[in-house]
Amino acid sequence: MVEAGAWWTVPAAPAMLLGFAVLAVTADAALDARDAGRPVTFSAAVRPFLAVPRALLSPPRRLPAPDRLLWRAGVVTVPVAAVLSTLVVPFGDHVVADLSVGVVWFNAMEVLTWAGLWLAGWGPDAAFSLVGGYRFLAQGLAYELPLMFALISTATGARSLRVADIAGAQHGLWYAVWMPFAFVVYLAGVLAFSFLGPFAYPAGRDVADGVLGETSGADRLLLQAGRWLWLASGAAMAVPLFLGGGAGPGLPAWAWSLVKTLLVLGLLVYVLRRLPVIRADRYLELAWVVLIPLAVLQALVPALVDL
Numbered sequence: 001m002v003e004a005g006a007w008w009t010v011p012a013a014p015a016m017l018l019g020f021a022v023l024a025v026t027a028d029a030a031l032d033a034r035d036a037g038r039p040v041t042f043s044a045a046v047r048p049f050l051a052v053p054r055a056l057l058s059p060p061r062r063l064p065a066p067d068r069l070l071w072r073a074g075v076v077t078v079p080v081a082a083v084l085s086t087l088v089v090p091f092g093d094h095v096v097a098d099l100s101v102g103v104v105w106f107n108a109m110e111v112l113t114w115a116g117l118w119l120a121g122w123g124p125d126a127a128f129s130l131v132g133g134y135r136f137l138a139q140g141l142a143y144e145l146p147l148m149f150a151l152i153s154t155a156t157g158a159r160s161l162r163v164a165d166i167a168g169a170q171h172g173l174w175y176a177v178w179m180p181f182a183f184v185v186y187l188a189g190v191l192a193f194s195f196l197g198p199f200a201y202p203a204g205r206d207v208a209d210g211v212l213g214e215t216s217g218a219d220r221l222l223l224q225a226g227r228w229l230w231l232a233s234g235a236a237m238a239v240p241l242f243l244g245g246g247a248g249p250g251l252p253a254w255a256w257s258l259v260k261t262l263l264v265l266g267l268l269v270y271v272l273r274r275l276p277v278i279r280a281d282r283y284l285e286l287a288w289v290v291l292i293p294l295a296v297l298q299a300l301v302p303a304l305v306d307l
Contacts, residue, residue, distance in 0.1 A: 002090050002098055002164040009096045013086045020232035020265055021225070025049070027269045035273070052221065061216040063124055071123025075219045077116030078226030085109035085233045090164050092246040092254030102163035103151050106237055110147075110193050113230065114140050117195070117202065117211055120223060124214035132210020136202035138280035139192060142287035143199070147189030149295035150182040154241045157302035163237075167245025176242040181298045183242045185291060190234030190268060194227050197272025201280050235265040 026045045033044035088095065088102035099105050114137065121133020155161050157179070158169035166175075176183040192199040195211075203210045212223055239245060239260040246253025 002093055002095050006094060009094050013089075013091075013096050014083045016091065017083060017086050017229055017232050017236070020236065020261065021228040022049075023262070024228050024231055024265055024269050027266065028273065031269070031273050055217055055221045058217040060219060061214060063126060063214060065125050066214075067123045067125065069123075070119045072219070074116045074119025074121075074123055075215065075222050077119070078113055079222055079229050081109045081112040081116060082226055082229035082233050085230075086236065088163050089233070089236045090167060090240050090245060090257075091236070092252065092257045094254070095164065098162065098164060101161045103155050103161045103166070103241075106163075107148065107151060110230075111144070113193055113226075116226075120215070121202075121211045126214045128207045128209075129211055129214045131207045132202045132204070132213065135204070135207075135210060135280050136195060138284060139195070139199060139201060142280065142284040143189050143192035146185045146287055146291040146295045147192075149292070149299050150186040150189065151241070153179050153182040153295075153299045153302055156299060156306065159306060163240050164245070167240035167247070170244040170247070172244070172247070174242060174244045179242070179298060179301065181294055183238075185295055185298075186238060186242065187234075187264075187268065187271075190231060190238070191272055194231040194234065196227055196231060198275040198278045199283075200277055204277065231268055232265060235268055236261045238264045 025048050029048050030040050030045045033040050033047075038044060085106050087097040088099050088105050090098075097105075117136045118133045121129045121131075121136070124130075154166050154175050157175060158166040160166060160169070188199075191197050195202050201210075203212045207213065212220060215223055236257075239257055243260045243264070246255075246257040248256035248259075251259075
């Protein structure tokens with residue numbers, strides 16, 4: 001039974017999300033040091049955080065004719081949407097908001113990131129950032145429909161859009177086992193809306209970091225934080241959707257949720273460093289020709305089982 005609305009869950013959810021994001025950044029920095037042949041030390045793991053004070057103190061970049069309102073709105077939207085997405089993610093037996101349409105809420109917050117990154121690319125009134133914004137829209141056209149069908153598969157299996165119902169409906173047989181394609185598509189979608197690893201095309205070096213190129217100081221820090229917050233949020237949401245939530249032997253529900261989230265997050269951090277960046281046009285072709293038909297077939301499996 002999931003308990004919703006406890007006052008302490010309101011500050012606990014974003015604090016936990018931030019903790020997961022910090023762990024992901026630390027693990028990524030450690031892997032980066034190992035891949036570069038440097039010793040994996042504590043200083044190497046916390047190296048990305050040493051730039052935070054300098055970023056907070058550095059002045060914003062001045063451009064000829066930016067739309068500052070839209071630019072700032074886009075920059076803020078990305079991390080805020082990531083935090084809001086966790087309101088419906090149960091952690092153990094507790095959740096901030098036990099919405100009857102929790103899956104829709106999570107997907108809506110993810111789609112809100114589309115608008116945020118587009119505005120972050122449009123606002124500077126600069127060529128490379130605009131190209132980065134367009135790249136994310138093209139990438140979104142590729143990953144969004146397969147991701148939605150993956151979410152629909154879990155909701156169909158549980159006959160509910162409530163996240164706690166989906167976790168409770170798995171009864172020892174996780175959806176990751178009998179909906180493996182939906183699980184893989186969901187994890188790919190997490191990397192895509194975090195625009196990290198193979199889906200870092202909107203922030204590609206060939207266009208001077210794209211949507212990140214014209215940001216500096218606190219604005220750049222917010223966008224970078226938004227990427228890792230979304231990665232952590234996606235990993236946390238994978239637990240109730242595909243891994244049975246907090247169910248498990250021997251440990252309390254919150255401990256199982258913690259363990260499963262860390263395992264999914266570790267897998268995502270490992271994968272994002274092992275795959276090359278995919279061009280949006282090639283991923284779009286793959287998505288519409290291969291992924292969407294297979295995702296539809298995957299969604300039919302729980303529908304036929306329920307029927």
